[in-house]
Amino acid sequence: MSNSFVSLQNVSLAYGKTVAVSNLDLNVRKGELIALLGPSGCGKTTTMRAIAGLMSLHNGSISIDGVDMSRTPANKRGIGLVFQSYALFPHLNAFENVAFGLRIKKFSRSEITTRVGKGLTMVGLSHLAERKPQEMSGGQQQRLSLARSLVMEPKVLLLDEPLSNLDARLRLEMRTELQRVQRDTGITMIFVTHDQSEALALADRIVLMKNGAIEQLGTPDDLYNRPATAFAADFFGFENIFKVSHSKIIGPNGDIPTGFAADEGHLAWRPGAISIGNGPHKGIVRGVAFAGEKREYVIDSMLGQIKAFVPADQTAYAIGASISFDLPKAGALSIPETQ
């Protein structure tokens, strides 16, 4: 607790009577890059807006650097926010967009020129200072929006889906850029995303949310390799999840022995962990897609529908083929029942 920089305690948030987030506790360390991850409607954006002060707390408290901010208006919190839509000011050029906050804070003219110059250089836009935002590409707008927040030297920088509006190539570029900026400035960043690969690539720690509560919190390694719940497992690619009782998988048409001793709860396999051709389970190929180095199978079986990715150099099966497959103990993730 002592080293927590942004601290949410028992935070509840609601839109009218609809509760969006309930009793959320979260501690972010100084200089950390945190991802709020989850499907739409999980409360991640709402949580971010509450930290920014754009949404009032229904209950609980938010403090930053040891100061209670629960009642502080958004314009006095010293928090930066990079909007998903960038929210640049169309009537101002790039320079003035970045200078906007500095002018509000009544910085001297020379200070503004220096800071804006630095900000634009940091995101590689110094040659476009005269451009209006609408004359810039999506990636440039994104970086301009980032610079506009960074020149204010915010205590915390919030980013709403920072990469989702960019195409694949720019996304990679921006991802690197964000990491670099974070390293250079040491700023505490919290970003919202629905994309697990984005969270894995960028974040120091990931907060996985579901239905307005934290499902699991941990390092990317924790969440990817040791998801604690069936939901987390599914979110991080364990697409074959089965309920298990007395070492038997509860299938839709009866129980099937796992072949090894398993805890009560769930067993989950990534599609790549399932082997085809040999094994105790029978199924029929319902779909197959060639994806370069692998083939992606959808198989109907006694266990329900199975997804299996098999190296492309192995025997190929056509749709309708009867096959055997194995759910090996080695690739199984056990998710014990939580009491």
Add this chain to the structure above:
Amino acid sequence: MTSTWISRMIIFITLTFLIGPFFIIVAAGLSAGDFLAFPPKGLSLKWYIKVFEVESFRESFALSMFLAVFGTITALVLGVPAAYALSRYNIPYGETIKTVVAAPIIVPGIIVGLALLRYLVVPLNLTITLALFLAHTALVLPYAVRVVSSSLNNLRSDMEEAAVLLGCSRIGAFIRVVLPNIQSGVLAAFILGFVTSFNQVPVSLFLSGPGVRTLPIDMLSYMEITYDPSVAALSALLALMSVIIIFVAEKFLGFSRYV
């Protein structure tokens, strides 16, 4: 062939009815004769000059200008915040408020005029100028709210949140971010309001009194007594003024987007 001919005919007739009167008025005002007539008897600019010499025209023009400018400005001062509130906040009975605000467009002017006279001006004993001012403001308000609303709806609200997070107050964000981005909408609303107010007849007819008349009403009463071509000349000048305003507005604002 026949269908082309027919459609050309239809276009010609439509244009004749739309624009024809304008040319007749311009020409009638150019007459050298003493009576309003078309075709004009001889050509002269004397009626166009006389327009500026009639004192009541000068006075009523000044009143109409005053009403059009200040009535519209007042309507905007009330209408811009109203439009903002209606578009940004979830106001109880917002839809009802919109309908009420739009009512003066829908209700016939003659009814508005009579109602204002009977239930507002007479009981409260308002002066004619004040009554006209209030009536024109109310008549222009719907245009102000509607035109400004449409440009506000095109403006993303997260821009204001961005301004707030950069240190602005809510009002500061409105002034620094919202207003600059809706200024052409506000200007369009002003022009539309100005023209509406300036050309307003039915309501002004009920509210005008002795010595205090708007220009269109003054022209009507002038014609009852004097049937000379000066009214035609004045009409032509007014039509020209409207045309120039709209033309300039279209050229610089793309006015037709807002109306």
